[in-house]
Amino acid sequence: MNNIERHQYIMRQLQQKGVVNVLELCKQLDVSSVTIRKDLKLLEDRQLLFRTHGGATQVNPYTTDRTVFEKEKIQTEEKLAIAREAASLIIDNDSVIIASGTTVQAMAKEIQPSLNLTVVTSALNVAVQLVKHPHVEILQLGGILRKSSTSVAGMYAExxxxxxxxxxxxxxxxxxxxxxxxxxxxxxxxxxNRKMMEVSQKVIVLADSTKFGKRGFGRICGIEEIDRIITDKGISPHTVKELERAGVKVTIVQ
Structure with a gap:
């Protein structure tokens, strides 16, 4: 293939999968990784894709900090379905940790009031939601309050x-x-979040499909370190396959 044909092939793969991998493209096109990286840089310069570690994606992978008040208006139906599925995993006499975010806040609203629970949380909005439940014991972590997420962080919480x-x-x-x-x-x-993982038997991630292919500033952990992801039907089949290959159980809500 010449340059134009390679670029067309890469863009077709992106349209089909949402992401491409440098090593896979090398095998498929029988060229070196140097050639593929040059192709990806050229396509990025033309604003046709975004390069990532080991590949490229069609959507901007870098997230910015937004307040919970902005986030709760986004993907509301998907978040509610995810929240209900997650809440169904909580059983009587459970001891659970609920981190911060609008999807876990939605989950807190779906927890059955009759359950006897111990809940450890960093999120003020989660604690406020559960304080009305007579059988839920809440341990609110302390620390520096992040106003954008209405949750605490820092060494005191840890x-x-x-x-x-x-x-x-x-x-x-x-x-x-x-x-x-x-x-x-x-x-x-x-x-x-990393410290929370260390004191938990199972790690269940609640994430709508828009979160996939994105990167924030602070890394929590690798994919293989979580047990389950609950998401919506917007997730790509390729992503599901890769997650399951890493040992993660994927639950897709409707």
């Missing part, structure tokens, strides 16, 4: 976590990249 172990962590994220892993826009929040 120290408290060291004294507990919970059956499930329900985690919201700003980005999920197959190569880079799970991210949020704040480094302190990412570090606290």
């Amino acid at each position: 120290r408290i976590l060291a004294d507990f172990f919970c059956s499930k962590l329900f985690l919201g994220v700003d980005g999920i990249d197959l190569d880079f892993g799970l991210t949020t826009t704040n480094a302190q929040e990412a570090h606290l």
Whole structure:
């Protein structure tokens, strides 16, 4: 293939899969990685794609920090369906950690009031939602309050976590990249999320399909370190396949 034919092939693969991988393109086109990287740079310069670690994507992979008040107006139906599915995983006498984010906040609203639960949370809006439930014991983490997420982060919250172990962590994220892993826009929040993972038996990620292929500033963990993702039908079959290959159970809500 000449340059134009290679570029057309790359764009067709992007349209079909949403992402392309340098090593796969090398095998498919029988050219070196140097050639493919030059092709991707040229296509990026023409604003036809965005380069990522090991490949490229059609959508801008970099997320910016937005307030919960902005986020809660986005993908509302998808978030509600994800929230209901996640809440159904909570059983009587569970001890769970609920992190921050609009999707986990929506999940808190779906938790059955009759359940006896112990809930550890960094999010003020989650605590406010659950305080009306008579059988839910809430442990609110302390620390530096992030106004954009109405949640706390920092060493004080991390120290408290060291004294507990919970059956499930329900985690919201700003980005999920197959190569880079799970991210949020704040480094302190990412570090606290990591500590939450260390004291949880299972890590369940709640993320609508717009979060895939995105990257935030703070890396939480790799894909292989989580147990389950609950998302909506907007996720690509290719992404589902790669997640399952990494050992992650994927639940797609309607």
